[in-house]
Amino acid sequence: MDAIRIPPPAELDALEDEHFRQVVRAFLHANYPEDLRNPPKRLHWAENKGWYLRLAEAGWLCPGWPKENGGLGLSPAKQIILTEEYERHGVARTNDHGIVMLGPLVIKYGTEEQKQRFLPKILTGEHIWCQGYSEPGAGSDLAALRTEAVLDGDHYVVNGQKIWTTLAMDANWIFLLVRTDKAAKKQEGISFLLVDMQTPGITVRPIINLEMHDEFCEVFFDNVRVPKENLVGQLNKGWDMAKALLGFERIFLGSPRQSAYALSRLKILAERMGVWEEPAFQDRYARLRLDLEDLKALYGTYVDRLKRGESLGPDVSMLKILQTELFQAITDAMLEIAGENAGLMEPMEGNRDLNIGGLYIQARPATIYGGSNEIQRNILSKNVLGMPG
Amino acid sequence: MSAAETDDRAESIRMIRDSAAAVAPRGGDLKRVRDLRWQDPGFDAGLFRQMGEMGWIGLRVPEALGGAGLGVAEMCGLAEELGAGLVPEPLIPCALSAQLLAACGGKGRLPALLAGDAVVLTAWQERADTLEVPGSPDAPRRFLPMAAGADVFLLPLREGGRLALYELPAERCAPAVERTQDGGNLGTLQPNLQDATKLADDVGTALADALDEAALVTAAYLLGGMERAFAMTLDYLKTRQQFGKIIGTFQALQHRAADVRMQVALTRASIDSAAAALDAGAAGDARRAAVSRAKARAAEASLRVTRECIQLHGGIGYTDDYDAGLYLRKAMVLANQYGSASLHRRRFMAASPEVEE
Numbered sequence: 001m002d003a004i005r006i007p008p009p010a011e012l013d014a015l016e017d018e019h020f021r022q023v024v025r026a027f028l029h030a031n032y033p034e035d036l037r038n039p040p041k042r043l044h045w046a047e048n049k050g051w052y053l054r055l056a057e058a059g060w061l062c063p064g065w066p067k068e069n070g071g072l073g074l075s076p077a078k079q080i081i082l083t084e085e086y087e088r089h090g091v092a093r094t095n096d097h098g099i100v101m102l103g104p105l106v107i108k109y110g111t112e113e114q115k116q117r118f119l120p121k122i123l124t125g126e127h128i129w130c131q132g133y134s135e136p137g138a139g140s141d142l143a144a145l146r147t148e149a150v151l152d153g154d155h156y157v158v159n160g161q162k163i164w165t166t167l168a169m170d171a172n173w174i175f176l177l178v179r180t181d182k183a184a185k186k187q188e189g190i191s192f193l194l195v196d197m198q199t200p201g202i203t204v205r206p207i208i209n210l211e212m213h214d215e216f217c218e219v220f221f222d223n224v225r226v227p228k229e230n231l232v233g234q235l236n237k238g239w240d241m242a243k244a245l246l247g248f249e250r251i252f253l254g255s256p257r258q259s260a261y262a263l264s265r266l267k268i269l270a271e272r273m274g275v276w277e278e279p280a281f282q283d284r285y286a287r288l289r290l291d292l293e294d295l296k297a298l299y300g301t302y303v304d305r306l307k308r309g310e311s312l313g314p315d316v317s318m319l320k321i322l323q324t325e326l327f328q329a330i331t332d333a334m335l336e337i338a339g340e341n342a343g344l345m346e347p348m349e350g351n352r353d354l355n356i357g358g359l360y361i362q363a364r365p366a367t368i369y370g371g372s373n374e375i376q377r378n379i380l381s382k383n384v385l386g387m388p389g
Numbered sequence: 390m391s392a393a394e395t396d397d398r399a400e401s402i403r404m405i406r407d408s409a410a411a412v413a414p415r416g417g418d419l420k421r422v423r424d425l426r427w428q429d430p431g432f433d434a435g436l437f438r439q440m441g442e443m444g445w446i447g448l449r450v451p452e453a454l455g456g457a458g459l460g461v462a463e464m465c466g467l468a469e470e471l472g473a474g475l476v477p478e479p480l481i482p483c484a485l486s487a488q489l490l491a492a493c494g495g496k497g498r499l500p501a502l503l504a505g506d507a508v509v510l511t512a513w514q515e516r517a518d519t520l521e522v523p524g525s526p527d528a529p530r531r532f533l534p535m536a537a538g539a540d541v542f543l544l545p546l547r548e549g550g551r552l553a554l555y556e557l558p559a560e561r562c563a564p565a566v567e568r569t570q571d572g573g574n575l576g577t578l579q580p581n582l583q584d585a586t587k588l589a590d591d592v593g594t595a596l597a598d599a600l601d602e603a604a605l606v607t608a609a610y611l612l613g614g615m616e617r618a619f620a621m622t623l624d625y626l627k628t629r630q631q632f633g634k635i636i637g638t639f640q641a642l643q644h645r646a647a648d649v650r651m652q653v654a655l656t657r658a659s660i661d662s663a664a665a666a667l668d669a670g671a672a673g674d675a676r677r678a679a680v681s682r683a684k685a686r687a688a689e690a691s692l693r694v695t696r697e698c699i700q701l702h703g704g705i706g707y708t709d710d711y712d713a714g715l716y717l718r719k720a721m722v723l724a725n726q727y728g729s730a731s732l733h734r735r736r737f738m739a740a741s742p743e744v745e746e
Contacts, residue, residue, distance in 0.1 A: 263744050286734035289744060291655075293682050298658035318651050380650060381643035385623055389638030 006030075009059035013073050020078055024085040031058070038090035038261075040358055042215045045095050045128060045170035052094045056125050062099050069107055069115065070123045076248050077307040087257040095167050098122040098129035102175050105192070105245050109233040118194070130171035132162040132195075132219060133242070139164075140375050142177075143186045143239060147221060149178040149193055151228065156180075156193060158201075158224040168204050168217035172197050181236050192238035194230040201225075210361050248312055251303070253370045254319020256296045262330040262363070263292055268353050273337050284333060291326050298322070314383035317376040324366035324373060331356075331363040401459065402466040408443060409467055412436060413474025419712055422475045426572025430538025432478040434508075437538075440480055441505020449602065450487050454495040455503050461602060462664040465609035472613025475719055477573055479508060479535040481610065485603045486511045486543055489554065492595030496588040497556045498541050507540040512557075512578045513596060518729050520600050520736070524552050529579050534726065536564040536576020543588075544580050551591035557584055570718040601680045604727035605663055608687030611723055612656050615687075615694040618716035619649055622698040642701060649697050652690040659683040678741035685733035688724040695720045 004026040007015070015023060031054050036043065045052075055061040063079050065071020074082065103122050106114055121127040138145040147160025158178060168174065174195050181189030197204070201224040206214035233241050266285065270276040299319055302312060334342070338356045341348040348354035367373045381387040425431055440446055448464050450456020464484070471480065483502060486509040490499040501507035512530035513522045524547030533539065542562065544555040561584040564576030626637035626646060636642055663679040671679055695717040699706035706713045724730065 260744055267744070282738065283731070283734060286738045290682055290685055290734060290737060292744065294655040294659045294686055297662040298655055300662065301658055315654075318654055321647075322651060322655070374644070377644045377647040378640070380647035385643075385646055385650060386627070387623075387637040387643050387646065388627060388635050 009072055010067060013067075013075065013078060017077065017081060021081050021085060024082055025089075027058070027060070028085065028089045028091065031055075032089060032091055036092050038352075039092045040352070040355060040362075041211060041213050042167070043092045043094075044167065048092055048094045049125070051092070053125050055094075056123060061123060061125075062103060064100070065103055065107065065119075069103075069119050071103075076309075077303075080251075080303055080306060083252060083255070084257075087255060095128045095130075095170050097131045097166070097171075097175075098127060098173075100249060101131055101245065102129050102194075105175075105241060106232060108245070109192075109241050113229070114194075114232060127173050128171045129173045129175060130165050130168045130217075130219075132165055132168075132174045132176040134164045135161060136163050140372055143190070145177055145179060145190065147176065147178050148182070149176075149180050149191065149226070151180075152225075154228055155225040156228055156231070158193070158195065158221045158226055160221050162219040162221075163207075163216075165204075165217045165219050166215060168197075168219050169206055169214070174219065175232075177238050177242060180238075184236065187239045189236055190238040191235050192232045192241055193226055194232060195224065195226050199224050199226065210364060211358070248306055250316050250370075251299075251306065251312060251319065254295075254299055254302075254316065254323045256292060256299055256323060258366070259292050259295065259323055259326045259330060262327055262334075262359060263288055265353055265355075265359065266330050266334050269334055269348075269356065270337060272348075272354065273339070275337050281337070288326065288330055288333065291322075291329070295319070295322050295326060314379050317371075317379045317384075320370060321367075321373045321376050321380075324363075327366055328363045331360040335360050398460075398462070402463050405448075405459070405463045406466045406470050409470030409474075411443065412439065412478075413471055413476050415470075415473070417474065419475060419715060422477060422572075422715065425477055427568055429566075429574070431535055431573040432538055434538065437478045437480075437483075437508065438505035440478060441503060445480060446483050446505060447487050447491075447503040449484060450491040450499075450503065454491045455500060456487070456491065460664075461605065461667040462661070464602070464606050465660055465664045468606045468609040469613035469616075472610035472719075473617040475571075475614065475715055477535070477571070479510070479538070481603050481606050482510050482534045483508060484606070485599045488599040488602070489543060489592060489595055490588070492592060492599075493554060493589040497543070497586075502541075508535070508538050509541045509543060510534070510536060510539045510576075511543040511545070511596070511599075512580065513545050513600070518725060518732050520597075520604070520728050520732070522552065522596055522600075523547065526582065527580070529577050531575075531577050532726075533564060533576035533578060535573055536578070537566045537574045539564065539576070542578060542580075544585060545592065545596055548590075552593070552596065553587060554589040554592050555582070555585035556588050557581065557586075569722045571715070571722045572718070573722065600727060601676060602667070604684045604733070605660065605667065605680045607723055607727050608656070608660050608683045609664075611687040611691040611720060612653070612660055614716045614719055615653055615656065615691050618695050618698045618713055619653060621713060622646070622649075622701050625702055645697060645701060649694050652694055656683075656686050656690045659686040674740040677739075678737050681728070681733035681737040681740065684728055685730045685737060688728075688730040688733070691720040692717075692724050 004022050006023055006027050033051060062071040063074045063082050067073035106118055135145045149156040149158045174197055176193045176195055177190050178193050179189055180191040201222040203220040205218045207216050209215055270281060275281045334356050342356050344357055348356060444457040447456030448459050452458040487502050489511055490497050498507050498509055502509045510533050512533055514531050515523055515528045522545055524545045526546055539559045542557040544557055546553050546555060562581045564578040566574045566576050568574050626642060629636050660683045663683040666679040698713045699717055702713055705711050
């Protein structure tokens with residue numbers, strides 16, 4: 001690769017798009033650990049810490065934050081290019097809840113004191129955040145959450161339980177949606193609270209998922225005392241704030257990259273199993289291929305909208321549904337043609353490209369997380385098609 | 390394209406779409422279309438002439454040859470509007486003939502065709518579900534759309550390594566006509582070479598290129614039909630009551646409607662990106678891949694969507710009085726015209742074997 005000069009962080013947003021893309025490629029080439037490319041599982045802090053701190057050191061950690069808060073101040077168009085290149089390179093997700101969720105929320109709604117206190121520690125990697133939203137009784141119906149915070153002098157006292165808290169065992173801070181008014185309509189009695197995980201009364205219990213991986217946790221709160229200055233925004237306005245933060249990042253749930261990766265593995269497997277030339281397989285593969293190409297075209301129309309500075313409407317739910325269901329259909333095909341190899345715990349023949357069962361299992365939660373596909377279809381029918389009820 | 394060029398282009402496509410309202414008024418009823426069903430020739434020659442006057446038949450023909458010199462995206466936009474109104478006049482096959490005659494330097498009946506005074510059909514097809522043009526001297530030419538109203542046939546003939554083009558007047562060579570599900574007809578022509586006049590020694594790739602475009606424009610016509618049929622269905626779901634409720638409140642129906650919406654969105658994205666690729670000069674495999682992708686999607690989605698529309702209407706959807714069925718029958722005919730979904734999937738894979746990660 002030609003030596004491309006990597007400009008200081010503050011200059012990145014001013015680059016022409018294609019030049020910026022080349023800079024991102026060069027940066028990844030020079031900095032991303034080779035052994036972490038395309039990891040089969042979500043990495044823990046111990047594994048991705050080196051990369052996270054390298055990003056922090058380079059000033060690249062927070063692409064979407066404004067420059068005055070220590071971010072790169074990238075436009076949506078450039079953030080998309082950055083993400084495309086990360087995906088292409090097989091860059092693992094970091095423990096990024098502070099970067100993509102909490103940081104933007106504090107920047108938008110936090111007090112000056114809260115910004116000074118929390119943002120720099122995200123930028124240095126000192127604070128690793130996790131997100132406490134879902135509860136056992138509040139999944140798709142998140143606004144039914146019951147974990148409550150009651151004011152007692154200068155503190156809120158928190159009691160309740162969160163679940164599906166991704167990488168909570170790695171985090172030292174958690175941001176919570178808590179109920180602060182039980183009498184109000186369910187969306188209107190919710191507040192946003194920041195909690196130090198070292199506070200007495202917090203218990204974290206990992207959950208083993210179908211990948212046999214401890215990616216998420218249950219987090220229990222038993223009379224946890226949280227200083228009242230840790231409330232972000234107005235009391236009982238937490239729901240609106242959390243919703244307002246569902247920004248253009250939603251488009252990434254519909255990125256065709258995951259399906260493109262799986263489809264190329266389906267081909268490798270089909271050749272290995274000797275079915276590639278079969279007309280029945282060819283037709284099935286062609287259908288999946290065309291689904292992928294049309295999804296790419298549709299995804300491209302949303303990227304173009306963002307590049308023109310438009311915001312995304314509820315119809316972006318289509319991308320998530322189409323992408324995740326295609327990903328599953330591809331792994332379904334892999335399972336069906338692999339014979340007994342499909343049931344193996346480890347990749348077939350020790351070849352990471354032939355991780356049949358692993359990919360099949362990995363595809364399952366895609367239609368559940370980020371708003372299940374059933375919820376996405378509700379959104380489409382009510383908010384896009386204007387269906388009643 | 391610069392932002393200004395993009396805006397100009399969008400404006401040009403919008404104007405073409407608006408002009409289509411002269412023939413297929415938005416929100417208009419389908420009485421005219423119903424009245425023409427299964428009558429010979431299956432369309433209105435006067436309206437076809439009007440299409441000529443509006444410059445539609447030569448939309449893709451260069452201005453120097455009397456056409457409008459507009460792009461594939463404009464043609465697709467127009468076809469979409471006509472598809473929404475189920476307009477039966479044979480614009481797509483005649484536009485194909487116009488492109489072919491234009492590629493030969495404007496020979497034969499091109500001026501009359503562009504004016505809408507002559508219906509000129511290209512008799513290229515020798516078997517079902519193909520885009521190949523063998524150009525056999527004696528093989529019957531099959532599946533000529535709206536052949537009952539043809540004035541002139543163009544006959545491609547293989548001569549050595551070249552594809553020559555002949556012209557045959559319809560009055561000397563009447564096609565056998567079969568009626569189609571949508572109320573139109575398909576003709577079979579037994580070519581009579583004594584009456585044929587040679588127009589060109591070699592049309593090169595012009596016919597293959599025009600067939601590609603016709604496949605894509607047919608996809609756009611199907612998209613227009615899908616959208617209109619789906620809009621009708623949404624209206625129905627929002628008004629029909631059963632069990633004391635509007636049936637659109639039932640989640641099972643909401644989710645089916647969401648699935649239909651996604652198929653429509655994929656079809657639009659596929660066609661728009663193919664039209665943009667062709668307008669940007671895509672050639673060879675890239676061109677074939679773009680067209681086949683869009684036609685495969687439109688063929689399958691149009692049948693799926695119109696079927697769903699019938700089901701979501703219930704019994705009323707199965708009556709001939711109700712318009713939903715008209716859209717299904719049109720899809721049954723056009724899904725396989727200029728190549729079925731299955732043909733286009735194979736063609737796509739041949740043109741674009743590798744997935745880009």
